[in-house]
Amino acid sequence: MNRRLGVSIYPDHSEFTEDKEYLTRASKLGFSRLFISMLEVTEGKDKVKEKFQKIITVAKELSYEVILDIAPVIFEDLGISYDDLTFFAELGADGIRLDMGFDGNKEAMLTYNPYGLKIELNMSNDVAYLDNILTYQANKPFLYGCHNFYPQEGSALPYDFFVKCSERFKKQGIRTAAFVTSQSGKMGPWDINDGLPTLESHRHLPIHVQTKQLFATGLIDDVVIGNAYASDEELAEMANVDRYQLSLTVEFVAQANDVEKQIVLAEQHFRRGDITSQMVRSTEVRKKYKHETNLAHNNEVEFQRGDVLIGNDNFGKYKNELQICLEAHSDTRKNKVGQVNEKELVLLDYLLPWTKFKFTTEGSD
Incomplete structure (x- = not known):
């Protein structure tokens, strides 16, 4: 499976011009995956649609695959349903990440949505969540896995636990992702931001070392910078990492x-x-x-x-x-x-x- 680099943006905390410039810089260095948080939306449906559609249009022009991070409260606030993903397709997204899970059958049904949206699952739990979904005959090519990131110092995953969680997805051939943290980025979804790594051991390491380790595990296909904005130097360092050989x-x-x-x-x-x-x-x-x-x-x-x-x-x-x-x-x-x-x-x-x-x-x- 080809390996990719990604960045994250937070449109409810940022300016469009800054996001656009950041995505353009990263794209020129070979970044091709974009994580966009929708966990903090507070405006009405029309304004949310306008804001996110605008930046997603730019991202698609730059050839990013765009995954939106969503939670049940978003559906309630925007008056939309898990049974109809039209809203996210109209935004131009390629997929949605489910911050919380359902009963397995629901996730399996979502993989058959008529828009071909990828359904990304939370990988950061060592339970048979994926296995349950697959027993309901999910449309496997449309399933992704992605770890959480952890804004609070000391709260991210220990390495051995990360491996166990990741192996559950990798053995099923599911595309996987995890987060590294920029040492200069100050923006995330919440008011606490001590960095946004998946692994606690990464919180204070240079970004290229974090990236090398995630790829070296053989368990992660996409490495995404959790916080915004990474410096030009960090983007370049990460882009120069050999994704396929230590x-x-x-x-x-x-x-x-x-x-x-x-x-x-x-x-x-x-x-x-x-x-x-x-x-x-x-x-x-x-x-x-x-x-x-x-x-x-x-x-x-x-x-x-x-x-x-x-x-x-x-x-x-x-x-x-x-x-x-x-x-x-x-x-x-x-x-x-x-x-x-x-x-x-x-x-x-x-x-x-x-x-x-x-x-x-x-x-x-």
């Missing part, structure tokens, strides 16, 4: 030579299938570079988790093998050529047997 940012030591930098940056790496707990081994490169001289340097230190190592001339057949240190150890036959960025160390957990990976330098991911 990419680690390396910071070279001053003594790293040209051959070592070539090995690190220019080659396709993968972890050997017969793994060791001490390090990640990328062994094919040693064959390609077996005739290249590599003098010892930075080799009389205790290597730490995340250090990038390459065998020097004293390592025999293992000369120019690349390794990433997982457990502290010493070996003068290896040169420390750099280290994985400290904030990306969590990504080392996703280097499984045979995992493909690459390295980039700061700002070039």
Whole structure:
């Protein structure tokens, strides 16, 4: 399934011109999914329709898929029914996200709406909600899943729970989404906004690290910025993330030579299938570079988790093998050529047997 990047806007708290400009900037960088909150609408049906139709028209011109976040109170306030989704189709939306669920049969029926609107379900509960809907023979291609975001510090999902919830959807082949948070965005649906991540561990991380981890899980197809507005730098960082392969940012030591930098940056790496707990081994490169001289340097230190190592001339057949240190150890036959960025160390957990990976330098991911 193709992977996408998305942004969020809050028309009841923002100005049209600012939203339009933000969507345009993000679109140019490859963002293609838009989450629009309708949880806070307070105006009448006609004004709501005019406001949302205007910005959705812009979004569609920019080729966004538009999902509206709705709740039962919206239907009551606007005098519309779950049995007739005409209003949302007329707005130009591609789908609606159900903030609250029903009995399973209702959601299944909604997937057969005559407008082809996607029905997006809340993923952030470890219950058989999706399974129940599918037993009612839902129109599966029109079902999406999307996690919640959490404005209050300390209230977002712990990682293990997130995985369990996500696996329920992924094993059924449902398109999934989760939120990352901008460190500059101040706008969300409510008056409390300590960031809008799905995972609590992401709340204070750089946005590209959050994005890399969500894609690395293999459980999330669409990564959406929860709050508005992300900075230009954050949009660019997120856009540069490799969505299909783990990419680690390396910071070279001053003594790293040209051959070592070539090995690190220019080659396709993968972890050997017969793994060791001490390090990640990328062994094919040693064959390609077996005739290249590599003098010892930075080799009389205790290597730490995340250090990038390459065998020097004293390592025999293992000369120019690349390794990433997982457990502290010493070996003068290896040169420390750099280290994985400290904030990306969590990504080392996703280097499984045979995992493909690459390295980039700061700002070039």
